[in-house]
Amino acid sequence: MSTYKFYEQVNKNFDKAAVYTRFDKGLLAQIKICNTVYHVTFPVRRDDGRIDVIEGWRVEHSQHKLPTKGGIRYSHKVDEDETMALAALMSYKCALVDVPFGGAKGGVKISTRDYSESELERITRRYTYELIKKGFIGPGVDVPAPDYGTGAREMGWILDTYRQMKDDINAEGCVTGKPIQQGGIRGRTEATGRGVYFGIREACNIKEDMKALGLETGVEGKTFVVQGLGNVGYHAAKYLTEAGAKMVGVAEMEGSIYDEDGIDLEKLVQFRKETGSIIGFGGSKELPNRSDALIAECDILIPAALESQITGDNAHAVKAKIIAEAANGPTTSDAHEILKERGALILPDTYLNAGGVVVSYFEWLKDIQHVRYGRMSKRYDETSYKKILKVIEGLSDRKFTEEELGDLAKGADEYDLVDSGLEETMITAYQQIVDIRREHNLTDLRTAAFINAINKIGIMYEQMGIFP
């Protein structure tokens, strides 16, 4: 286990920012603390008949807005401290991107590789049952989502278990990140990585910041390294590559690879599927240590695995000028100081990986509205656009081809609307943080992000008062 106390790290960042806010000590303490911590153990029968005792948590950090929201993590490293830290980060994240939820997080202490699919299903269903029994799940109470080690499959099992036990017309809103057929939303799987891309793009578009780093503006032509090619890391890499950036290094469980000529993402994923490893891929060279990609030459470093990866031990050696925190808590506070001293631009996790919860919010809205986005308007918009194009044709000698008409008159479908909502949110949130950085004359986006989140939550508390 890490020697870093993750929750303490989050609170250090909170305290650093709190001095720039006007709230009194008591209110700040209320914002900071975890409201409810639920620790559960339960037995699960293995395929061979043995019984394992499984440990899990659900932490609701802040109930100032309901439901609370946050992913469920499956990892052998899960513990109470980590779940509390991740729940707290969720509260600040939701506030930053104006998603009206309190923060929560769940964790089950298992290594998914040690269990078969049917064992994982039994664990997930039993964990859900425990959450239901204690009122830690429900569309208006607490809404889980995927995190490290979980995905749409687990969310589907959670919904099914909830539906078996509850007569709730809004049951589909009890969890997000579900398969589409079970009330999921198009664009959720890639949302976090896509949001990471939007965030990096926004940062790279700010001239003064790029100038200070000695870099050109824009994503195109920049080199990047990813740690963790899972859901978030893969999608972030995909969209960055599509925008013209070059992936030069990757770190995974089995080690690190580097190729200054660029690594083909899709081919690497295929190679890893076939061989079980990234080592030996194409013309890439294997680096001596597992995490060496973190200190490899590149413009943008994207830690997208777990917390406490960039620490006081390796921060001095990090060469990237932009640290894009796709994972939660990848940089410890001492590492943060070292990187800042070196003049690096750190795009903080609370902002950068918020795309997942933004699209989860859209999914939850869809579920409680019981209607797919675009269903009412797509055809209407198409007809209207076609009418406008006909008028243009009438006013000019331009005749649109069928293909052009199809393209120009396309009504927005669910994916288009979700993607545009996500993009807008990431742009607005970045602008807010940059404005706060300027207002307080800070050099640090993490502190600016925390100030913004604390202000929003603090004002909420002030307006609603404290229930006697």
Ligand code: NAD
């Ligand atoms: P995931 O399980 O899909 O992928 C994680 C990847 O990291 C795996 O491929 C794993 O092998 C790799 N990995 C683990 N330890 C590593 C190490 N020491 N070195 C190199 N690689 C390592 O998980 P994910 O959903 O992509 O989550 C990754 C991070 O992003 C976590 O911090 C999570 O909290 C955060 N996050 C996820 C979401 C989401 O929507 N999934 C949203 C916000 C934040």
